[in-house]
Amino acid sequence: MPTHTLPGGVHFSPYPCAPNIERIDRNILPVLNKMTRYGILLDKTHFSNLAVELEEKIETVRLLIAMEVGKPGFNPGSSQQVSDLIYKDLGLKTYDESGTVRMPPTTHGGRYYSTDDKYLSGFADNPTVSLILEFRELDKMYGTYVRTIIGKADSDDRIRCRWNYADVVTGRLSSADPNMQNWPEVLRAGFIASPGCKLVSHDLSQIEMRVGAHESQDPTLMKAFHEGLDTHTMTAAYVFYRDLALTAIQDAMALVDKKTQRAPCKTVNFGIFYGQTAEGLQMGLAGMGIFQPLQWCQWLIDEWYRIYSGVTEYLHRAHYRARRYGMVWCMFGRSRLVPETKSALNGIISAGLRQAGNMPIQAGAQGIFKIGMYSLNHLYDAYEALGVVCRPLLQIHDEMISEVSEEVAQDFAEQGKSILETCVPLSVPLGCGYGIGNTWGDLK
DNA sequence: GATACTAGCGCG
DNA sequence: AAAGCGCGCTAGTATC
Numbered sequence: 001m002p003t004h005t006l007p008g009g010v011h012f013s014p015y016p017c018a019p020n021i022e023r024i025d026r027n028i029l030p031v032l033n034k035m036t037r038y039g040i041l042l043d044k045t046h047f048s049n050l051a052v053e054l055e056e057k058i059e060t061v062r063l064l065i066a067m068e069v070g071k072p073g074f075n076p077g078s079s080q081q082v083s084d085l086i087y088k089d090l091g092l093k094t095y096d097e098s099g100t101v102r103m104p105p106t107t108h109g110g111r112y113y114s115t116d117d118k119y120l121s122g123f124a125d126n127p128t129v130s131l132i133l134e135f136r137e138l139d140k141m142y143g144t145y146v147r148t149i150i151g152k153a154d155s156d157d158r159i160r161c162r163w164n165y166a167d168v169v170t171g172r173l174s175s176a177d178p179n180m181q182n183w184p185e186v187l188r189a190g191f192i193a194s195p196g197c198k199l200v201s202h203d204l205s206q207i208e209m210r211v212g213a214h215e216s217q218d219p220t221l222m223k224a225f226h227e228g229l230d231t232h233t234m235t236a237a238y239v240f241y242r243d244l245a246l247t248a249i250q251d252a253m254a255l256v257d258k259k260t261q262r263a264p265c266k267t268v269n270f271g272i273f274y275g276q277t278a279e280g281l282q283m284g285l286a287g288m289g290i291f292q293p294l295q296w297c298q299w300l301i302d303e304w305y306r307i308y309s310g311v312t313e314y315l316h317r318a319h320y321r322a323r324r325y326g327m328v329w330c331m332f333g334r335s336r337l338v339p340e341t342k343s344a345l346n347g348i349i350s351a352g353l354r355q356a357g358n359m360p361i362q363a364g365a366q367g368i369f370k371i372g373m374y375s376l377n378h379l380y381d382a383y384e385a386l387g388v389v390c391r392p393l394l395q396i397h398d399e400m401i402s403e404v405s406e407e408v409a410q411d412f413a414e415q416g417k418s419i420l421e422t423c424v425p426l427s428v429p430l431g432c433g434y435g436i437g438n439t440w441g442d443l444k
Numbered sequence: 445g446a447t448a449c450t451a452g453c454g455c456g
Numbered sequence: 457a458a459a460g461c462g463c464g465c466t467a468g469t470a471t472c
Binding site for chain 1: 467
């Protein structure tokens with residue numbers, strides 16, 4: 001076990017005893033306590049300016065939509081009205097690749113067609129549809145985030161949310177009142193460091209994929225992480241330049257095209273542990289402006305399973321456990337019941353198997369991150385004992401946001417990186433990145 | 445007027 | 457029959 005020397009000369013070895021979920025969960029309580037107590041400082045001016053700006057834009061788009069639609073009282077915020085407008089009044093249809101009409105899934109008990117962005121984006125050249133999409137985006141930003149956040153600040157302008165500790169089946173935390181874990185990238189600039197401080201972020205890169213490598217012991221995937229390769233590019237190299245990749249992986253990787261080859265493989269890398277199907281992959285790629293036949297998507301997924309056969313075996317193992325025991329569990333022993341696998345309905349069974357394949361990965365990643373939080377707390381305490389500010393503010397699943405006195409921010413960032421990378425010994429190395437800035441938006 | 449549900453969408 | 461895991465929040469709609 002590596003030993004860390006903390007400020008003040010204190011030594012500690014990360015997690016000196018065998019981790020189990022009870023201990024892992026209990027040991028992050030001091031960190032949650034600090035996060036809850038300190039909260040994050042809100043830039044009120046930033047958000048009130050943004051609110052005015054958005055109100056004007058939304059009003060403009062509302063008027064444009066009204067002119068375009070011509071129906072009095074039309075509400076672009078109503079999915080039912082939007083559905084009737086697009087699929088009845090405008091008569092727009094979606095097609096499968098053979099050119100036959102295949103409408104989006106129905107909603108509201110079969111009475112409407114879905115107006116989800118992933119279906120409407122195909123109609124973006126229609127002026128009405130594009131205005132509705134624009135309205136939705138602006139309305140989401142304004143209604144969910146910008147308009148409401150100012151009133152949620154305490155008198156010291158700090159946002160203190162609830163950190164739910166036992167609500168998520170995979171062991172993740174969740175955040176509420178307000179949820180601080182789903183802020184859009186563009187709005188994060190409105191959260192700032194206290195005077196004299198910097199915000200510091202630490203994130204465990206590709207943690208779920210690394211847990212997947214550890215769980216499956218897949219030699220190809222493990223090798224990628226040991227050699228620090230870009231896994232998305234590597235996947236593409238094996239898929240598209242197989243023969244060359246087997247003898248000279250670096251040469252094959254150099255041939256990979258970012259848009260048409262790496263991006264689809266990145267999507268598969270993320271989707272595979274969720275049990276994504278060819279249809280889901282096709283939809284996901286289409287949202288990125290990449291259009292491929294269903295057969296191609298199926299081929300890519302099949303290739304993935306062939307290249308990473310160890311992962312395929314892992315998934316089979318999870319499915320076996322789910323069917324045999326009605327339960328799966330992660331490397332720390334956190335378990336999830338999957339009674340769905342005993343259903344008479346194939347759809348329910350499939351859903352249960354997807355959950356079974358995913359849970360050990362997400363839960364394993366979260367266990368590692370919680371151990372990381374516990375380890376990091378030694379660092380928070382050591383700096384605080386020296387009389388400087390050093391505290392956790394937010395946890396976003398695989399990322400910590402901390403607030404640290406300016407003069408120690410760089411040191412804290414580097415030590416935190418080292419601690420997180422060594423907090424749990426896996427069969428592949430962990431990777432931690434960090435960022436330092438004055439606002440949450442500056443950290444990436 | 446209060447409550448419950450749904451669709452849609454932000455994040456990892 | 458559905459077709460991607462895990463969340464929380466909002467507005468619209470349905471129901472009492």
